Amino acid sequence: MTENVLEIEGLRVHFDTLDGPIEALHSVDLKVKDKQIMGLVGESGCGKSVTSLVTIGLATCDVDEGSVKYEGEELLFRDSHSNKRIQDISGLITVASVLASIVSLFWMVLINPILGTTVFVASLLVGGLSWLYGFFAKSESRKHQKFMRWVRGNEISMIFQEPMSALNPLYTVEKQISEVMRTHDRLVDAETPRHTRILQALVSPFSLFARAIRLSPYVSSAVIGIFAFVTAAHVGGFSDEAELWAFLLVIIFPILGSRSSLKERMKAIETDFSVIGDSAEEIILFGSTDTRWWRLLSTAAPHLPLGIASSIVVYLMLWMPFSALLGMVVISALLALPVVMLLDYLELDPAHTRQVIGIVEDVKIPNPEAVVKMYPHELSGGMRQRVMIAMMMACEPKLLIADEPTTALDVTIQAQILKLMRDLRDEKGTAILLITHDLGVIAEMCDDVTVMYAGSVVETGSITDVLSRPRMPYSIGLLHSIPTIEAGSERAVLPIIPGQVPDPNLHFDGCRFHPRCPFADEKCISTPPPMMEVEPGHFAACHHTDSIGENVAEVQAAFDVFAADYGLEGVA
Structure with a gap:
């Protein structure tokens, strides 16, 4: 078995829009090791959530190239060109046959019954055969979808950004958790026989x-x-x-x-x-x-x-x-x-209710017997997030993708949720891909960290390497933007990285960060920087990794000057 639970290599995806295709990810490389907490950090619009959704097969984009492997098993499916052509032609013929059958039905009733019946039967026959041909052409796709349904929940689970939109407001907590477990065949045997439940329902x-x-x-x-x-x-x-x-x-x-x-x-x-x-x-x-x-x-x-x-x-x-x-x-x-x-x-069997209560207890929710009977709107933000974690951990996955799990939570609840996730890793050996904007959370929780910018990975390495010795100007700018309370380092203005993440429609010949970088030169504008190993296990994509080196303070000062020249002096 491979040491890496998740391996993403050269991933490129695009979204089809009315204005043409928009490339969202540009050759993303990412690895998560067994029992590791990997942090994924970057500004909004950098492609973090798209990467996670592509991983579990829930993204609506098209994959251009690349590979996503879970324990060596490929998770991406790309149909052959001939199969796609067959499916497209089959779909067109089926639609045309349905339209012809509708027209022939009216023709049969209103004009010529014999001719209309003949055309109607012929249209149904051609449409049925075309649909069957397309159905069998999609057999590999259906097999892959079945495999992905097994992977999602059993092997890989995801905590979404906003639990209130991820939870169903019409069902109780116990119903939603038990549904996940029933789908993946994780419920214990019912203690009440079926005939007894039928009699109980009748009375x-x-x-x-x-x-x-x-x-x-x-x-x-x-x-x-x-x-x-x-x-x-x-x-x-x-x-x-x-x-x-x-x-x-x-x-x-x-x-x-x-x-x-x-x-x-x-x-x-x-x-x-x-x-x-x-x-x-x-x-x-x-x-x-x-x-x-x-x-x-x-x-x-x-x-x-x-x-x-x-x-x-x-x-x-x-x-x-x-x-x-x-x-x-x-x-x-x-x-x-x-x-x-x-x-x-349809009420849960008592054995299943006790099983759900035990899962809810594992995520440290007080009074679980009452909570499992509640609806999502009756819970606080922290409780809903815990319910989401309980639901995702119900099948004991090997990889948990947490997409900003502490967003919109107060600091006390954030600390509890993060401690809970760390305990899950320590007690059950679950690897975690933690997506967040908060470098403080990254420093507290993660073993390694990957920095993304505008759909690309720009730096990756251990927490010590990236946070103590960053070699990519974007990483340095993110660290420089963190407020500090250390004596002698007070600042009247909170530093920022000038500008914003570029529109995905924009094409760059060189580094995508160069419009916001104080060190950008002609090489940065014309040539994309390769991902280079600046020290063992520490990689950065920048043409100036050697010159930046240990001069992090100079880079931060350059950002302040560049921000002032840019016309954005920060927020006091």
């Missing part, structure tokens, strides 16, 4: 009814009493006289709700003040009569809208004919019962 409406009575006895009793009263009024023939009685619910429901709220409050107070010996009722009713009335009104007022709505519904139930009411009840039950039973059947 779930009765279980739901009993649970509602147990959890909300006052509300449940009121609902049962209302239906009994409406039925008795219709059967007894006094429904017309009882219509006005429905509006008593405007008073009854707030009173029942108030009593329920007071009982809950008394129960909480009895728990909190049991050591004192006072009763909850004495504590709640302590004070003047006005205070007690105000407290009762304040607990009853939130239930007033429910009372008004219930009175209107009951009035309509008394007003309409009893046969119509029974028909509505029966139809509603017939529509609702299958949904209730299906949802109960």
Whole structure:
């Protein structure tokens, strides 16, 4: 087995746009070793995320050349030219056949049935054969897609930049994590037999009814009493006289709700003040009569809208004919019962729920039993990021791609997420490709670092080599832009790299960084710099690696002068 978990060599990709192809990556080379944390750093638009998406086969771009290998296995698929031509021709013939069949169908109905039927059958036959030919021509592509679906999740997982957009807002945490594990066959055996689950689903409406009575006895009793009263009024023939009685619910429901709220409050107070010996009722009713009335009104007022709505519904139930009411009840039950039973059947098996809870516990989420029942919008940013990590680590991949995992998180949560990722590497041996803008995170977390600029790798090496002895002006500019609090190094203006990352549409004969580099000369403009090994294991792409050498301070000072001349003096 190769020492490198991931090897990217000479990767070039482009996006097709209305203005023509845009080259996003230019001969990217990157390696991630087993159990290593590799940092990938650079400004926005440098191609970091595109590189990661191409690696796992989720990018929408076209690969021009290069190789992406996972443990020696090629992850990129490029169909042969003849196969592509066959698929294109097959698609055109299939579309033409479908259009011809539609026209022949109208011809058959409106003009000439015999000729129309002949053309219709012929079009279907030609279209079917063409589709089958194209289908078999895509067999290698389908085989590769199946292989990539196995790799994603099982071997390589990715934490996306924004967990709120990556998580499905319609499903609970346990549902989404279990779905990943089910897809990759990582769930334990269910402890409840299938026939038992079917029986439980069939009786779930009765279980739901009993649970509602147990959890909300006052509300449940009121609902049962209302239906009994409406039925008795219709059967007894006094429904017309009882219509006005429905509006008593405007008073009854707030009173029942108030009593329920007071009982809950008394129960909480009895728990909190049991050591004192006072009763909850004495504590709640302590004070003047006005205070007690105000407290009762304040607990009853939130239930007033429910009372008004219930009175209107009951009035309509008394007003309409009893046969119509029974028909509505029966139809509603017939529509609702299958949904209730299906949802109960689709609930996670207790063994699977415990497995998901264990995975959530591994990422240090407090109260995991409650969290797995929540939806993404109910969680904080840090909790959602932990859920994403739990989901990605559920299948124990060998390589984790973390695309800016601490973006938009506060510093405390950032530290927790980074510690969690380091623990995953230490405990389970997971290699990590960490994409970030933060050089502080890189220095804290990574073993090696790769610097990207405008779709190309410009420097790579160990953390000590790149951060202590950078040899590429872009790397030096990034380090120079970090604020410092060391005594004697205070700066009135925060240094920046002048300009911005070039538009991918722009063509460069030489170094793509030369418009922003204070050392650019004619050679930099006309000749692309090769990636040279400046010291063992440390590579940099620059024509001036020898002259830069140990003069990092001079390069930083040159950036300050260049930024001032450029017209961008930084932000105070």
